[in-house]
Amino acid sequence: MTDLPTVIGIAGATGLVTGIGALPVFVRAHVSHRTYDAALGLAAGLMIAASVFGLILPGTEEGSLEAVLAGLLVGGFGLLAGNRLIPHLHARYRGWRAEGGATRADVAGMAGSGRVGEGGPGEDPSREDDASDNDATATADATLRRALLVGGAITLHNAPEGLAIGVAFASGLEEVALVLAIVIGLQNVPDGFAFAIPMAETGISNLRVLAYTALSGTVPQVLAAAVGFSLVSLSTGLFPAAAGFAAGAMLTVVFREMIPSSHGHGHADAATAAFLGGFVLLIVVDAVVVA
Template identity: 85%
Template sequence: MTTLPTVIGIAGATGLVTGLGALPVFVRGRVSHRTYDAALGLAAGLMVAASVFGLILPGTEEGSLEAVLFGLLVGGTGLLAGNRLIPHLHARYRGWRAEGGATRADAAGMVGKGTATGADGSDGSDDSDGDDGRAAILDAALRRALLVGGAITLHNAPEGLAIGVAFASGLEEVALVLAVVIGLQNVPDGFAFAIPMADTGMGNLRVLAYTALSGTIPQVLAATVGFSLVSLSTGLFPVAAGFAAGAMLAVVFREMIPSSHGHGHSDAATAAFLVGFVLLVVVDAVVVV
């Protein structure tokens, strides 16, 4: 039986791989929109295949189909509800999209050097205000950090949950497949996060660090929760697996596929999606065998 520290270590390593996706920011002048869309397509293909082969099918083998489908619907609708209720910012190739109560000003504030700017290009503060002006800028920066963190948590938590659930249920092979695939998926996922973050004027090393943490923290916390809950009752695995799969599928169809289309590179994104799906099948076959 895998222990919780081992699960935390594996989830942490999987999350840290997200930082590799930030490496292109060091040469971001040569990163094309086609590459960005293809990276999202690749990640989407990996996540869809992982949801099916790593969660839904093992869930039906360990329990009833009804339990898995119930968890899937709850996980998917829960993710959609979170998108509406939790204020957050979603990263786009050349900007940010405000959702769930976040404002356009929050998204606009990610332009420049991470400070909210006015129509005249000022940072919205008055030098005569002194400490009050600086405090307002810090408050705005903190709000944006929380908004971005909300989006990251919504996106990455289901992946960590899937790893924890699989390990807690004694399905080490399934859990390892998920860990490998989620690690692969985290690279283009980190790329998608890092490019707009770099466009705020943030230093490359900070972008690299924040991108790595964006995958590590939510996945470790979610893996811990998933492992702890299912350890209490192994009968929860079918529902928990369906829940994680539903949330991951909702992320793919709600965020990743739309973000990879509409820019003239749909074919590249679709081809990358197919490559990602096939790659997961190969990884699954190799690890299980």
């Protein structure tokens, strides 16, 4: 059976691939909304196929259907609860959306507006130093809050993928785990693209966008893979429920975030075509790896 350091290495490599999706920010003036929606559709197709063929079906083969379905419902509703309870900011094409207690001010901050401490022409000079200190503190607090809000969304989105990799490897299903790792890596490219485009609109440098995007996939996926591997290693009987849990969370991400975000902008056909392409791509990858 694959050991934990190997699982962490594979999950880390899979997460780092997310950074490839950030490369278009270097020519982001040419990135169209159609391309953005199609990227989300492709990622959605890959994730749904991976959930079904890489988690649900192997889970039913290794254990009972009831255990898989129970895990699926817990994972799906658990992620919905997390969306409600955890304040976070979802990346959108050239913008952000607040959820779970995040505010409009947080969204405005991501766009670079709403700066604190812009004094008027009649401001008292004797208070300038105190105001500067207060402004610096407020700016640091706002920056930390925005980082936590974005980090919350990234964790909710990417952790189920790392969990799926760790669970599959811990169950001794190396072929299934390898397919999942490859597919999640493929899915991470358009996923990183969807994260990087609105991040680039905040005005930070392209290199920092690239670094943040790569880390957004790597950190939560490595941590979740380690947790999934460690838990299932204690008892292989946990695999069906754990596989269902990861699948349920991934399916919820797709229907809750990716599909709605890729529609409503006049490019639904492009998003749907990319979705079908992603689904078929998973089947091809699965056939090649297993063969």
